[in-house]
Amino acid sequence: MTILVTGARGHVGAAVLNELVAAGAQVRASSRTPRADDFPQDVEVVQADLADPATLPQALAGVRKVFLYAHPETAPEFAAAARRAGVEHVVLLSSYTVMAPDAASNPIAARHLAVERALDEAGLTRTFVRPGYFATNSLRWQSIRHDRVLRTAFPEATTAPVHERDIAAVAARALLDDAGNAAYPVLGPGPVTIRDQVAAVAEAIGEPVRVEEVDVETYRTDLLTQLPAPLVEMLLQAGGSVRQLPAEVAVDAVPELLGRPALTFAEWARDHADDFR
Template sequence: MIVVTGATGNVGRALVDRLVAHGEPVRALTRDPRRARLPERAEVVRLDPGDPAAPFRGATRLFLYVQGAGDRMGDFLAAARDAGVRHVVLLSSGIIQEGADETHPIHVMHATVERQVRDSGLAWTFLRPNAFATNALQWRAQIRAGDTVRGVFANALTAPIHEDDIAAVAERALLDGGHEGAVHRLTGPEAVTTAEQVAALGRALVRPLRFAEIPPHEAGPDLFPHVPQDALEGFLKTIGGLVGTEPEITGTVEEITGSPARTFSRWAEDHADDFRD
């Protein structure tokens, strides 16, 4: 049995779909099973912080979303270990790297959970993706409303990764041997600017879309709903640092899965319906 936290999130849902499609037993954790709409063959279980051992009975492997246990991560990992889980694959962040600002709130959050996993006594694998292609969903309301997307740093360069490529690596790390103690840095296959991402969405939608750059001080939570308010200033500073800087690009997805990482244009095609009314 494989337990998947964050099962209704972008990566977690893709992982559940993959495991179910290959006949693997999956227990998907969610705070509201009635609204999960996950595959029928997945065992959908309500995440109950008051009973951390319940999800792990009969399970041996765990896919862990960094916020999957809230502020009770230590208890959650201990319960998993005591119930028989032996290996945890953690979805961490590419922000953790040599020379990083260790005071950055996102760095602190992920580094803290990585340390807890290391100290848990479980075998572990860390996945550290850089920019998620799904961050483009922040423009959904603007694209549904018109042909102009307002945002910061039109020329910021990233190599966004498709969530299903992260899930594909997680699947192999859970099912194959040899990933224990490994840290896998994950990226998409090519560098694209913010403005180029918007243009790619326009091509997928067969609509001309334009990116309109605004000053960072005018950017609020309405533009970045996926970023905690207390982390927004640091997040904007990080994005600004991407202008004129070539992003890290790894071949890890292909090395582990045998298939090359998908481009942002492919992601836009896969998600075009998410931007339509």
């Protein structure tokens, strides 16, 4: 059984690939610009671009299962190509935003819902992995790497960071099991203030890191160098915090599915210490 991992050079895709290889699965890795030396020696490597449906038939040939990044613009074409290739199960990297009360008006949720619908309308067996706020978003804090400081207007704001290894472990479990249609929220262990996240990075690298509070306009200017303007405005309007799901739907799948607690931000910081050194 061959499993195709799309976006295999991304943070989550690479972690999924590693989980599958460790489990002894036969894996094919795809990327828009693949390089064989980016992957373990026994992993087949193919070129595929989700934005270019013409690249999909070759990548899907002989594949039974797929780990899929969301690309709404060509999701129907992917679903049709997967059906023609005889794919039996697609595990989609979706988003927890599709479960939020404002999903209908949330542009991030809209993109992921479009892919979820395309898979369902094609009649494919699918699993939706719906992670919360990626801990890897903190990799944009490169001022920590260069100056040992993080500048923010909202040091007490909170996010609930999710380790990519949790996302990957849930996705790999779905790919390796012969499960039917399912959806798994991956939400992390809970909210952590920005100040405490910086402290966790400082502990991981073994050096002090200063939190410097700046005015909102200075912070806006800095964020606009890293994020699209609509996301910046949403973040500022929320006082720097990332909204959590209502309690009735905010049930993390990791403890029940993997039999362990969700990984903490401190564990993520230790795993990524070299990115801040």
